[in-house]
Amino acid sequence: MKLTKIALAVLLASGLAACNSSTQAVDKKIITEASIPGVTLIESVKSNAGEINIPYKKYKLDNGLTVIVHEDHSDPLVHVDVTYHVGSAREELGKSGFAHFFEHMMFQGSENVADEEHFKIISEAGGTLNGTTNSDRTNYFETVPVNQLEKMLWLEADRMGFLLDAVTQEKFEVQRETVKNERGQRVDNRPYGRLGERVAQAMYPDGHPYSWPVIGFMDDLNRVNVNDLKAFFLKWYGPNNATLTIGGDINANEILPLVTKYFAPIPKGPAIPKVEKTAVTLNADRYISMEDKVHLPLLSMSFPTTYARSEDEAPLDILAEILGGGNNSLLYKNLVKNLLAVQASANHPCQELACSISLYALPNPTAGKTLADMEKIIRDSFVEFEERGVTQDDLDKVKAKIESGAIFGLQSVSGKVSQLAASETFTGNPNSAKDEIARYNKVTKADVMRVFNQYIKGKSAVIMSVVPEGQTQLIAAPDNFTPKAHDFGGPSTTSADDLVARRAVDTFDRSVHPEAGANPAVDVPALWQANTANGIKILGTQSTETPTTAIFIKVPGGLYNEQASKVGLSSMTASLMSEATQNYTTEQMSNALEKLGSQVSIYADKTHTNVYVSSLTKNLDATLKLVEEKLFKPAFNADDFERNKKQSIQNIQHSMKDAGYLASNTYSKLLYGNNIASLPSSGTVESIEAITLDDVKAFYNANFKPQGAQVIIVSDLKESTIEPKIKAALTNWQGKASSVDLNFAEPKVQTNVIYLVDKPGAPQSEIRIGKRGMVEDITGEFFKANLMNFALGGTFNSRINLNLREDKGYTYGARSHFWGDKTSGGFTASAAVRADSTAASITEFTNELNNYAQNGVTDQELMFMRKAINQKDALKYETPNAKLGFLAQILEFDLKPSFVKERNEIVSNISKEEVNALAKKHLNTKEMIYLVVGDAKTLRPELEKLGMQVIDYSL
Template identity: 65%
Template sequence: MKKTKLTLAIGFAIALAACSQQPQQQLPAGVKLIEQSAPSTGIHIPYKKYQLDNGLTVVVHEDNSDPLVHVDVTYHVGSAREEAGKSGFAHFFEHMMFQGSENVADEQHFKIVTESGGNLNGTTNNDRTNYFETVPANQLEKMLWLEADRMGFLLDAVTEKKFEVQRETVKNERGQRIDNQPYGRLFERVSEAMFPQGHPYSWPIIGYMDDLNRANVNDVKAFFLRWYGPNNATLTIGGDVKAEDILPLVNKYFGTIPRGPQVTDAAKQLWSLPDTRYISMEDNVHLPLLYISFPTVYANHKDEAALDILSEILGNGNNSLLYKNLVKTQLAVQAQVSHPCRELSCEFSLYALPNPGAGKNLADIEKIIRDSLLEFEQRGVTDDDLLKVKAKMEANSIFGLQSVSGKVSQLAASQTFKGKPDTIADDIARYNAVSKEDVMRVYQTYLKGKHSVVMSVVPRGQKALIAHADTFTPAKRDFGGPSTTKAEDLQVRKATDSFDRSKQPVAGANPAVGLPQTWTTDLGNGIQVLGSQSLETPTTSLLLKIPVGAYAESADKAGITSLMAGLMNESTKNYSTEQMSLELEKLGSSISFSSSDSYVEVFVSSLSKHLPRTLVLLEEKLRNPAFSAEDFARVQQQVLQGMQHAEKTPAYLAAQKFNGLLYEGSIAALPNEGTMASVSTLTAADIQNWYQQWFKPAGGQLIVVSDLPQDKVSAELKAQLADWQGQAPAIQVSTGALKAAPATIYLVDKPDAPQSEIRIGKRSLTQDISGEFYKAGLMNYVLGGTFNSRINLNLREDKGYTYGARAGFSGDKYAGVYTASAAVRADATVDSIRQFLNEINQFREQGIKDDELAFMRLAINQADALKYETPNAKLGFMAQILEFNLTPDFVRERNQIVSSISKEEINALAKKHLDTKDMVILVVGDAKTLEPQLAELGMPVKRL
């Protein structure tokens, strides 16, 4: 499928991709070429950079390897541009920008992109907001029209009603992601203590809800007018395009949008804390958490790279000091160090979750962490410390070039914050230049003897576990009553055009999309191998699936496969965990084991030049796991503590309880990781015996995507894996019969929860590729399978009850379910259930509408260009071929089904599969409030 090959350096001797002035090409009036990348043999992303007269920066990356384009508009505005008392506006506008504009009707942005065969989103951080779409190449003009309309023609469409609905949606998002999550307010509290009052990083990105409640619609309009001008934005387009062809379109749609107010970069300055600030909070958590954070530099400061390497040495991976002193000793379930950087500030942060069995409070953990810093002073920096970080940097840079969206995102961010689109070579060079002395110097400068914020989060009622009594209280926030900003205060800008913007551009013919070319080989041990060559990056990705999973287990041994997979990430007979990790890190490779219902899955990622050595290590992990007593005790405790932690997470709790209701009495009812009872009784000998019995190659599936030719990959695979032999027993799977009562509400208590998790559904079809399961998914698409589905538009966009609601079929070869789900405002729980049931019943009774059927067909069949772009996407596609014994032509068969399925067939499927009288309802929320309210629905309510 790929038509070109991106040339990449293999080693670290990188020639910097310099920018040079080129002869001026014939450009539209009002567009000038600023620079374009010079040819380079190093790791780089070719680009051309232009600027329109209104200040809009345009970056174009030409890459015809796939018939798709990625469009990104990045505005240099995030929460750091807000004023004290007006927090959350940047994030709020991320929501408002999807609500329609002057020439794009309400709720149509998602619909237009989706039916174009694309995907889209927007994100906000402290320093920027971006909006992006990936679509087939023929849809580019439509995307430019959409993005230009919300840049230049948004405000007249921002109504009071939309403002109120999206304000509720943001509250729901905060409830779901922060207030109803374990440790959800950690970073908010740390930021309040870390930064001076009024500093733009001192408030959360999502904002304080009292600030949003105080605001009116004119406040957010004023924020838009201040920051969302073309002169504060970068439009980046990458993919199957030519700059000379698309610049007239860019100029047509964006060129007449008036420039906004002048924007200057915020001043960057280093600062230190005047004292160590201890803060604490009680939370609905299982494990206490200690978080220590030091202020350091700011993004792209000369010391950033050395501080990043220091963080790797202290707390990343199995060779770090915190792992050695806390995790390996089982004093902590988890411990890590990070050095995240933003435009104005970086923080060096260390955290740990103590193991309850160790009997340590957070003061003890703090001492061990500080002793580890002193140990680093004595230990110093080794050659391997530098080598593995630099290998990781090279590998990450190359793997980041596998998708056009990845390349465009890098270009957009680098242009926004560095004024130069492609800085990959610069970044690699600055990490390569870091010396041992540099790492020691930054430790002495920013950590040793310096003040920090120390945050203790403890379970409710266990205040005695905190590291230290609080020594800091944030200043009280009081910014008065409701805003008085008026419409007449706004300085509105208007574009003047010579064409009709209300006319949506018509896309040309869909680009032809070739299926990945595949090859097979025989290892002689029962493993089916399916491979494909992908020339875009010099990388190899493998997915090995061994046919043993949770379905092979008995209830008393539930979780044994998951625990075995976890231990196979640890030591082997010839390598300690630390030695194996170091060997992989020095290659920039990774090998990861995990388990599912039916398989143990092994994912391998390697630069192709290191594939032979990576496969040697893979063979060692596959055939010689140590299952040592020390590893077993540590990993078992991590699993047990993880279970208890997960029980505090509402979405996890709802998923597990709902699954338990549907499959009660069978192995399918139990989590893949097992239960407290089952995992607690497992032994290292059990794991060894399970491995000996079940972990066999026969029946395995190996999928490979590499830039290397078939003969080279086949030879390497056979050299390492061909003499691994054996076959496991056949697996007999039974999922039992439904025992839960349909049309019944099962209630799980989560005291004082600000939101309720809702699950409504039934046992349903097992998975197939082009049969009734697939067709049922097409039927459900407009009901609950996309952003513009009936369910989501009702509960999120119309009612403001939730951040997102959905419904769909899921399954495997043995079991399947239909589930409708959402996390909703606690006070909207009863009506949310009512709305779910109404939407499902109405769809079942009245069927799909003609325009909905057309939308579904366009959305699914035009998305082919996005399905096989990256190696990982190819792995997933090819894994289906092996698991279901298909030929690649199954894609064309499914496309034909989408094109030809009739309204009558869809409606018959709805009648058959969407009877709510057969559905079970589960609610996780505050039972004392909800139980009497749920009775209003006229169904039995049972406590779980």
């Protein structure tokens, strides 16, 4: 888990602009060219050859808005990010969740943007968008073809300066329900979902800005009114508390007039108070516990440490890595490797004001260890660390992760823009990467020991036990801490009279939507192909933006090659291929890859065993040697097998507590009946128990063959350089697997009835509605059916989502789609809905499906679909991973690159009559099954009122 923090949080900084101080000199010529009233150029940072950096220009408007511009002409795209320096940490006690709530409200329309129009405008432009909130900032972002930039600036400026009059009581109520649904889906209805907020309550003093969750407490949101929310906006959402970052195929001097046009008239907000970083300490261990709908108990230990970007953060990161960051960590050795725990890990999450080292363990029930035992082993591991000390490998691995993470972070314009925005927001310097990298590179062994002594040894922690319902005897120790209770009174009395609004004065009409220019020309990547003597097809393309190589190997043989009695065998085999080899232990292999900054992941799906390789090109030869070792010399050790087998069983039993997992597996069973396609690729408890090590060896020997395998490559190397490397790595691989019959007959199952799976006490219900249908195709009826579905359930502004989420507030999201592969496919509409709206949601789903089938698409919806899909081309090939997916599709379906043009022509020319005929053909609800996973006791009476038969069902 620590790997994630270093690869993301540290990457966020290290990829920002790793250039030396000489690159920060201000270019006087640019200042002259960019002399626009009300705009000040702060600095211009250029790209230096051989350095990992993001060139940019930083400006400040008179109203306090910081503007950062990054020119990247590699793709005809632009990414716009507006980051406000406000998160849950700037809320008040008793008014939690406001920052996240406003993330929702900012998409609900503004003075010149109609309700639900924000998503529609960006989707229609061929773009993607989202917003996120954490404890310290809220950001809103979109990636669009470059011709759509002015429209994006207009949208972001309108909600920065012209939002409040559009925030109505009705919108407030609907989004409050949406937030409740989001909390239900992500927190209350998820195993261990409340762990973080409970630990935070115990870790931080009462009233500390990190003592409540980002999503907030529902009691707080229920108590406040729309004027409380408006007051929060007026305080924090001014331009002087925001950073606008724009990156892509643009010119800074050309876009600055647009920035000033839309943003300069917005008045600045009140002065932003500085938030102090106060050290958090505990005077004694705080034990807390909670019962939850979980299969395994969990122990969490959290020690307060420093704050983000302090001098102690880097050595604490390395300390957490040593304690529990991977296969070479102490917790892995002392708990996971010896089968005492199913999982054990440590990380050092950091926030602007405070950080903590967090350790957790889930005991393996077969080992007979309690949570108290877990705590003792973790504490004993601290003692062992003192004796072990810090090795040079510990330091080298982190440095390699930082370097590779920084480079991989440059592969997309969105990644570069988000890095610039975050660094500016939290340091005031987009170009802070030099300092970030330096502070990790200068960490010594003594530094790591110092922070261990300062923050861990002999220090107090929050120790939380999460136990299955009714099993409080399993807690590590009796609770000795209770959060302070507060009475904040009744409903808020904040009125509109309490607000002091800010109004912009314009010299133009903001109600006029900016027009986009012509769509940018987007070229399909130039491809090269090769075949090997042992039957492998290779497809590659050169991508020179970063010195990296990504390789995707697809080997026939997955779930469909298994027997039902031992389902999960291909996944188990893939897991064992990720363990020890004939020449490397699991730990040695992990260490070797980490020191290269490389990743190799192996996993099985329905039809293939897949190998994904990611490497800095300079380390590709060494990485390929390790790939060869993994693929062709797996050790298949008995100890590794037993550990993975027990972990798989526990993971399955854990997943059975998750409503979404139950719904997916039950739905597959109803659609496919008694054949392999109905079973989960991870297996069942019974099937995994039946698998032996000999089964794994036999599956590998029978199926892991080169004939029919595919290799997809995206690298900065030329074909003439990389093709021999790949062929050399795979040339000695021989053989062909036997083919399998993939004829999945449809079972006889009742349709137009509701199958009900009981999940007692569930606050939400999972709904699936659908049927078997077409296999996947590229330019045929399957493709066209998804075009038909776009307006129904294929986008945020679809009928289904707007109805159930935006109009009714029943769900966090509802959707529909046609799915499939070469063997089978179908149609599914789905949502996780508030439990008390389950019956009403089914009614709305049915009405929307029936109405669309009977009356078809509108002219406006058809035009929306055409614009949204045909303008997405600029986003399809931007990153190496996007190119991998594109090339994999070409190989799988034996396509020519011209299929992209064929699809675009279909989108442009498909008639309303053909769309409506497809809807009528495929959306007959009488032919569909209805599945509900939820609290059967309360749901059954309501579902029976719908007039449909309700059938109890279980796996």
